Amino acid sequence: MNVLLTGGAGYIGSHVARALQAAGHYCVAYDNLVNGHAQSLRCELVVGDVGDGQRLREVMKKHRIDAVIHLAAYIEAGESVAKPDKYFRNNTIIGLTLLEAMRDSGVARLVFSSTAAVYGSPVRVPIEEGDPLKPINPYGASKLCVELMLQSFAPAYGMGFVSLRYFNVAGADPSGEIGEAHNPETHLIPLILQVPLKRRDSIRVFGDDYDTPDGTCIRDYIHVADLAAAHVLAIEAIQPGAVRVFNLGNGTGFSVKEVVETCRAVTGDKIPTQVVQRRAGDPPRLVASSQRAMKELNWRPKFPDLATIVAHAWAWHKAHPDGYA
Numbered sequence: 001m002n003v004l005l006t007g008g009a010g011y012i013g014s015h016v017a018r019a020l021q022a023a024g025h026y027c028v029a030y031d032n033l034v035n036g037h038a039q040s041l042r043c044e045l046v047v048g049d050v051g052d053g054q055r056l057r058e059v060m061k062k063h064r065i066d067a068v069i070h071l072a073a074y075i076e077a078g079e080s081v082a083k084p085d086k087y088f089r090n091n092t093i094i095g096l097t098l099l100e101a102m103r104d105s106g107v108a109r110l111v112f113s114s115t116a117a118v119y120g121s122p123v124r125v126p127i128e129e130g131d132p133l134k135p136i137n138p139y140g141a142s143k144l145c146v147e148l149m150l151q152s153f154a155p156a157y158g159m160g161f162v163s164l165r166y167f168n169v170a171g172a173d174p175s176g177e178i179g180e181a182h183n184p185e186t187h188l189i190p191l192i193l194q195v196p197l198k199r200r201d202s203i204r205v206f207g208d209d210y211d212t213p214d215g216t217c218i219r220d221y222i223h224v225a226d227l228a229a230a231h232v233l234a235i236e237a238i239q240p241g242a243v244r245v246f247n248l249g250n251g252t253g254f255s256v257k258e259v260v261e262t263c264r265a266v267t268g269d270k271i272p273t274q275v276v277q278r279r280a281g282d283p284p285r286l287v288a289s290s291q292r293a294m295k296e297l298n299w300r301p302k303f304p305d306l307a308t309i310v311a312h313a314w315a316w317h318k319a320h321p322d323g324y325a
Contacts, residue, residue, distance in 0.1 A: 002026045003235065004107075006050050006063045006098065007072030009036025010041070011180045012113070012224060015173060016069060019228035020235075028063050030056070031072070037324040040178045050094040056101035067109035067235050070098055075141070076186055077117060080139035081280045093143035096149060103157050106292045109238045110150070111231055111258045112163045116220075116249070118144045119165075125221075125253070126289035129165070129245045131265050136283065150243050160238040167220040167249035167288045171309040172316035179316030180224075181323025189310060191219075192260055192318045196269035203255050203271060209277035212285065216256035219248035219294050221288040223303035233297040246297065249288025259306070266310045281286075283321070 003020055006028025009012045013036065017027045019306060027043040029036075030050070038045055044063075048055045050072045059065070073091045074080070080087040095112075102110065117140030118133050135141040150161040170189045172179030180190050194200045207213040230248050237244065254262070257273075264271050293299045 001066045001235065002064050003028070004060060004063065004068045004293050005111075005261055006068065006070045007031055007036065009033060009038055009041055009045060010071060011182065012169060012227065013037045013071045014040035014118050014178050015224045015228040016071065016231045017041060018173065018178070019225070019232050023232045025232075027169040028059065028065070030059060030181050032120050034183065037181060039324045042235065044060050050098055053097045055279070056098060057105050057127040059135045060101065060107055060232055065105070065107050067111070067238065068098070068102060068107060069111045069231055069235065070095070071112070071113045073113065075115075075139065076283070077137045077139045078279045080142070084138035087138045087142045088145070089314060090298045091139070092145040096215055097145035099149060099153050101161070102156065103153070108157070108159045108161065108240065109235065110161050111234045112146060112150060112161060114165045115143050116165055116167045116247070116288065118147065119284040121287070125285050127247065127287065128289045129150070129247055129292055137280070153161055154241050154243050158241050160240045162235060162238055163182045163243065163245045164230060165245065165247050166227065167222055167247070167286060170221050170227065171223040171303065171312045172183050173225060174312055176315050176319060179284060179320065181312065181320070188259060189263065189313050190317060192271060193267065195271045196267040197317060197321050198305055199263045201272065202274045203260065205273050205275045207280065208275045210284040212255055214257045216253050217282055218253040218255050218285045218287065220251065221259075221306055221309055222249050223301065223309050226301040229302075230293060230297065233299050236299055244296075246293040247288040247290050249290050249292060251288055252303055252304070253285060253287035262306050266307060266314050294298070
């Protein structure tokens with residue numbers, strides 16, 4: 001299958017590209033390189049913006065694309081509260097541009113990179129796919145808007161979609177060749193690891209007064225390699241005229257304090273912490289039920305242990321303290 005990956009040079013995209021190639025698919029990464037890294041790729045890279053519908057049509061035709069995995073997006077919940085226009089323009093409007101380009105090019109299969117943020121503050125934990133969708137920040141809302149578009153495009157045009165709702169993605173490829181490199185970095189595990197790398201003196205903990213056992217937010221961490229593997233299964237499970245939705249997580253939640261303790265154990269560093277006020281738009285608990293993905297996609301995480309996730313991330317960051325620079 002010929003697969004176009006929007007945002008393919010990003011953290012998740014580069015891992016998905018390798019998983020697809022290992023499964024025998026031909027990949028083309030489409031990325032504007034604002035946050036992506038060409039060095040992370042072994043496949044062909046087309047530098048372009050997803051907002052350029054005509055360029056998308058040209059690329060789809062040239063490479064005879066069979067399916068798209070749409071990963072390009074802004075992803076910071078806190079920033080989305082301050083800059084909602086940025087998120088709806090980049091995440092929602094370009095999603096429509098992509099769908100129109102696919103329709104016009106006869107490309108009828110899409111895997112969409114969605115998020116646990118579509119649930120907002122969940123009514124129960126673990127969260128199931130049929131639970132209420134009530135995002136509490138513009139990031140989650142911008143992704144939900146695209147999911148709603150998929151629900152309309154599928155019956156109207158006979159297109160098939162799989163929406164993957166990610167929980168907290170972390171770690172690095174076990175080979176150590178590619179990993180996480182954001183500038184600025186905002187994800188918890190790489191931020192914590194900057195302390196033993198002597199890039200910061202301490203790690204900030206945003207609130208310790210949540211209704212959780214130790215007062216800090218609880219999140220479900222999934223290894224990026226396991227997430228990538230799910231995309232391969234998803235692209236092979238698309239059904240014409242239908243939208244299938246799957247949570248991707250480990251089903252186990254870890255608090256911020258527990259993540260810090262795991263990083264201390266893996267690195268041997270004391271990693272001082274500093275408690276600061278809560279961030280806007282942060283729900284207390286986000287933990288997935290991934291039973292549907294396990295049952296219907298036959299997906300099984302190979303690296304569910306938090307210590308392994310941190311160890312792979314630590315190996316990458318130690319070897320690449322400046323990312324791909």
